[in-house]
Amino acid sequence: MEAAPKYPQASTYQHSTLPEPVSRETPLSNVTDTTKESFYHPTQVPVGHIYEQPRPNKSWIRWPFLLLAGLFIAVIAGLAGGFIGKAIEGSKAHNSNEAHASACSSAVPSPTSNSTASPTPEAIVVPKTGCTDTGGRTSSVNGNTFQTDFSNATYKLFCNVDWVGKDIASVYATSVSDCVETCDNVNQDNLINKTCIGATFVPAWVDRTLALRNVNRPSNCFLKYDAQGYPGNKREDEVVVACLEGKCPQG
Incomplete structure (x- = not known):
């Protein structure tokens, strides 16, 4: 006799206190085509390529830096150009001064030992009168006569004679003939009311220090x-006199 099949014992049902879920269907018409497209056709990324998000544009950051760098370079270039220009001008001026100094130094003769030495005073030449030294200072007529250039007046020369006093004037003469010419000029000009009858001449006093x-x-x-x-x-010192012919004193 077959045994009757055993059925599992029915479990005891317990009523849940949770709310019963309600299913809600979303109509497909509310999904946009774009969503469908992106859902069914996702972005294709090449195999082996790592997709990176695009970086933000930083060109607006570079422009101020480049502008400042350009201004800085321009300022440095201007300063460098100014310094170089001044250096060139200074070099030209220095070379010009050296050339000028060289030209001046070449134009100026080099000093010699003679130029640096104190000048030697020239020897004073005492004019000759034609008189001979008698040793005793004896007056004599040497026979010489002078004829003036202006009036052709004749003057006689007396050696070792000294007329003292009664002067019209005293002058400096380089020779006895010059002294006579001065006496003749006084007579020709009539500047005074006196006649020059002659003159006393001292040859050694061409040295004014002695005079x-x-x-x-x-x-x-x-x-x-x-x-x-x-x-x-x-x-x-030697002294001679010359008197105008016709005005000489009596011996």
């Missing part, structure tokens, strides 16, 4: 308006 030492003035020719005889020379 100042003896008569306190730089003169060696003394013009006379009068003379008495032919007194002998008592000076250490």
Whole structure:
């Protein structure tokens, strides 16, 4: 006899206290085509390529930096150009000064030992009168006569004679003939009411130092308006007189 099939014992049903779920269907018409497209056709990424998000554009950050860099470079270039220009001008000026100094130095003769040495005073030449030294200072007529250039007046020369005093004027003469010419000019110009009858001449006093030492003035020719005889020379230096012919004193 077959045994009757055993059925599982029915479980005891317990009623749940949770709300019963309600299913809600979303109509397909509310889904846009774009959603469908992106859902069914996703973005294709090449195999082996890593997709990166696009980086933000940083060109707006670079422009200020480039502008500042350009201004800085321009300023540096301007300063460098100015310094270089000044250096070139300074070099040109220096070279010009050196060239000028070289030209000046070449134009100026180099000093010699003679130029640096103190100048030697020239020897004073005492003019000759034609008189001979008698040793005793004896007055004499040597026979010489002078004829003036302006009026052709004749003057006689007396050696070792010294007329003292009665001067019209005293002048500086380089020779006895110059002294006579001065006397003749006084007579021709008629500047005074006296006639120059002759002159006393001291040859050694062409050295004005000696003249100042003896008569306190730089003169060696003394013009006379009068003379008495032919007194002998008592000076250490040679003295001669010349008198206008016709005006010479009596011996």
